Amino acid sequence: MTRPLKRSVLSRFSPPQLIALSFAAAILLGTGLLLLPFSQRGGQTLSVLSALFTATSALCVTGLKVVDPAQTFSVAGQLVIVLLIQLGGLGILTFGTLFAFAARRRVNFSERMRLAQQVSAFDVGGVLGLIRNIFVYTLVIEAAGTLLLALRFVPQFGWGQGLYYSAVHAVSAFNNAGFSLFAQSFRGYTGDALVSLTMTALVILGGLGFLVQVNVVAHLLDRRRNRLLVQSKIVLTTSALLLLGGALLTGLLEWSNPGTLGPLPLGAKLLASLFGSAMPRTGGFSSLDTAALRPATLFLTTFLMFVGASSGSTGGGIKTGTFAVIVGSAWNMVRGRGDLVAFRRRIDESTVLRALTVGMLATALLSAALLLMLVCNTSARLGFSHLFFEVVSAFSTVGLSMNATPDTNAVQRVILIVLMYLGRIGPLTFALVFGSRPRQQDISYPPERDILIG
Template sequence: MSLPPPPRTSVDSAARVRKGPLSRIGSRVSPPQLIALSFAVGILVGAALLTLPLTHGPGRGVTFLQALFTATSALCVTGLNVVDPARDFNRLGQVVILILIQVGGLGIITFGTVFALLTRRRVNYSERIRLAQQVSAFSAGDVVPLIRNIFLYTFVIEGVGALLLALRFVPLEGWGRGLFYAVFHSVSAFNNAGFALYSDNYLRFVGDPLVSLVTAFLIILGGLGFLVQLNVVAHLLSPRRHRLLVHSKLTLTMTGVLLLVGTLTYLGLEWNNPRTLAPLGLGDKLLASFFQSVVTRTAGFNTLDYGAMGLATLFISIILMFIGANPGSTGGGIKTSTFYVMMASAWSMVRGRGEVVLFGRRIDRETVIRAMTVGLLSIGLVNTMFILLLVFNTNPNILFVQLFFEAVSAFATVGLSMNATPLLNPAQEVILILLMYLGRIGPLTFAVAFNSREAADLVRYPAEKDILIG
């Protein structure tokens, strides 16, 4: 015997009144679908704003496709540009780009939750699920306090970064312009966007330790992932009460290893290149090599010309870009944990071990399958779009390696370029727009989509072990 439903109260009525069309839409779609939809709408809104003449620089004109490309690059925190943000957009246009970077880095749904909290609206369970999806949280239970901490942490770090950068930009640009440049580049760095307000990006700061190191550490912090950052801070404040998670240990280890490998790669392979490191002193060579190793983790700033680098250096750069940053961060790529699980599972099979063990813990089979799925889908997406870039290429001056570099950079939301982005035709620009969009929401969305519904198999077929592999 079932009990009758409870009577509707005035609180229920008020809740129904407050539930608008966006809430109804959100309740009908899955978290991955809502993330994809929110970014698509945000890109269109940003493109509409950047198309307005009042956002353009004096005597400059920006087409809708160029505005769409810029909005996608900003909201997807990439940094690729078909126009020059320093000249083609005025201060209002640059503020729009800055807002898109901040919203894109933290996540549109995350901002919507903060607005709900400010208006004292209750965040229901389905919204918490979507939030957990957005920030790669382990559970939906504590996601609202987590969002508060993420916002507080983000604005504190960006504020400190802006103050430090102001020490260089204010003397160079004056108080008003210098402070804006400091804020813009701090937000761009922490969100791993790579947008710069200088036409040569950061080439002029190749030997500047203040700008290079502050920007590099902002990029590293943004690429670590919010859960890792908060876990590390809590552990440092109270080691006994808050232990370092296995996920934190993994991402910190991978970040350190990749930064070291990248630094040694640039230092060794470009040491005698007269167009990159050769003219610099030892200190500047070390600084420039470390900076390039950091920015390939999906940041997009550059103090060296990637168009002048050797093929071996570019190949290592492509690998580092494809791996990307950590889960739940402002960076892109397949993510460090995905790469580790893929490599560790392959190595375990080569050694004849059935399970992957990490810091005394076993990585379950579902995680391995999810990592393999993300990796294979990402490789397939990049290769498919790269082939389309080749098919639609009409400029004989654009090299094969330049297009592949552009494809990986767009997918991994890095923003580095071999100076080929402004040379692309409209069809190729559309392809990069799709790559940036899918790269920002793709690996996470794919991973969740394949695990969002676990349907019970009513029939289990006999295993077949006679299929030859390798």
Template sequence: MRRPLLNRFNPPQLIALTFAFTILVGALLLYLPMTHQAGQSLSVVQALFMATSALCVTGLAVADPGTTFNLFGQLVILALIQIGGLGIITFGTLFAFVLGRRINFSERIRLAQQVSAFEVGGVVRLIRRIFLFTLAAELIGTALLAIDFVPREGWGRGLYFAFFHAVSAYNNAGFSLYPDGLLGFVRDPLVNLVIAALVILGGMGFIVQINILSHWRHPRTDRILVHSKIVLSVMAALLVAGTLLFLLFEWNNPATLGPLPLGDKLLAGFFQGMTPRTAGFNTVDFGGITQPTIFITIIFMFIGANPGSTGGGIKTSTFFVMMVAAISLVRGRGDLVAFGRRVARETVVRAMTVGLLSLGLVNTGLLLMLIANHDNTLSFERLFFETVSAFGTVGLSMNVTFSLNPDQELILLVLMYLGRIGPLTFAVAFGNRNKNEVVKYPPERDILIG
């Protein structure tokens, strides 16, 4: 008896293939004239780019969503954002629930891989809670944003704009229906704080969200996981550091914070300190930021959000393990310890592998972007910024995305795809793994490092 088609693929392969297939479907829809405003059109590469950016919740755009696409086209983008943020396999499970179909064991394994769950057992119940939590967060965000958008746009348009931006923010997508993004809201505390809260919540990670909620409801029985403590600590540290450094480097910059009064400077500094964590929204023009801010933003974009979240990057836990492992080695400690628990060596090796593969991918992408930079029309720092933004699925840009040629657009859409599914997932999915290795070679201790 032949196995069902989906069961012939392991979880990493299925994740990679379903993302690729959905991108193609989304690109086809966005290419069709029925999704465009009157007089607007896209090339095949542009349609692929927009579909990849939406599904990989990046936010880089070669066409303005609000003026290029009609309502149907915008809803296609919104659907891709929601599907990409939660995960395609996770979404497939939702339809299985609706149809009343039972989830078999192989499907549970794929679900656990999709949401970065620690165990297969209970993963179906976890998925239900993730959907309910996501729905609640997006609806509350819509209601709060509507307080501001309805007076601006009217009831129907205002509610639609509030819902679109709430979904985009929670899924860390960074897409906006306004031609200048959120630049017009730099002095609006309601929009800034609601968008920031949704971004932080979405980038927290599904496992962490459910863990904190369970601990809040049952503090005596449901403890906060070490994983949650690690990623929340790194999140808080990066948010504080990002805010302070942006304020420090941009305080007197006439192109960003310089013209703003004190209160608005602090609000804008907080928002821009938050947004490199794969959010993609910005309330000041990143085309005018200083070189120190460019450097810091690139580092933060590379680190990204938490595992199992709607964000990208190498992930906060990977960064933490890499840094603590290096510190432990320098101090001569044999084990890596975090919050009173020893971190397994396999975890350290995995973190180092993710970091190295990601660094290699970004460098390769940057080299290709420079090769495709005909006549040196774009500066090195702007291409570097754009490359890391694509890999980290961030969506921030120094105003160069619309100036990219088709070759550069293809390079970035591949980076967005690999950044969303993860370079290690892709390598495991299609690497040639030898399962029959039975020979173990003697260790060599005379290899000098450093």
């Protein structure tokens, strides 16, 4: 008589639970590594809270900083941050699959389900092939970005430091992390087309979503056999509209601002406008002083941060697909139409409900976090606009700041840590961690149409 196989510890967790636990465990591990002496420069002291904040910001690919990474951490510490960024961008479970491949271990069905949940794949059966393509694609794009940035940084800093700076910023940009080894981010390269366009391209590619990236590449290689998915069309269309619309509005609003675009020549203004539109989509780098932006531009930036990148990508926010479905549903309702249709395909009602749920949960979470930040505020320098911008940046894993992060107190930093964590795993995923398994109702109640809305 054969013994029944024992269930592994991991198999007892649902995909949302395992994603949440793996990120929490990696944050604690990263915090411990950053606290070790070899991770810090001589003469520097790092508190546990600062290490926890930095590890969370790196793993959740946010980029908010309470200390200067270049001045506080040694090369070893900076490499720990880069590793956390790569882990957080691609997904911890994805890296676990890479090691399973290396060890030639078979990946069972439950593990494939968890992987599909993490990379937002539709087909569980084809998820392993998708994971392989993701790794190859990531390595190629980050290597290309490193080489392009090296054309500028090697002549400026020399071979060793130039290549190091190029690789760190390429990884940080593609993973939408926002971490920079420059004290003022990329304000020193505002008019540099090579650096600005390379960083913008890396952030955009990383924010499209791995499923969309693989689908687009396959479509370009063989258009007959590989059609563009509706998901890809929605993401590409929405991303293009947000990018171009954001660049146009940023340019118009800041054109004469003496603190931002005003003193710049025409070419630099155009580059900075494009850069300023792409980076709030969870890139987190800046070529202009964010604190000097006009209120209307700050509002636009906050909106772009809230929408964020796309599902299954290295970015955060409510995601472009969610935003498109919510807007499309509202427009359908205004026009008196029934089903939501996109690119000659009907969007399922469950997808619409899921999008509305994500939008509601994100709004409720941000409102509660902002209220707590205001209640706990002890700095006269931090007003409502500073804290609101900081909260949205943390939740959307962007990393832009009105120079407010270092002025936050301990309680506010804990709130930002929680926001970065929830923003990376997703509010809906976190809600499902504590939710019960879906079950079919035995009783169907009659509908009620006499509830007044609006």
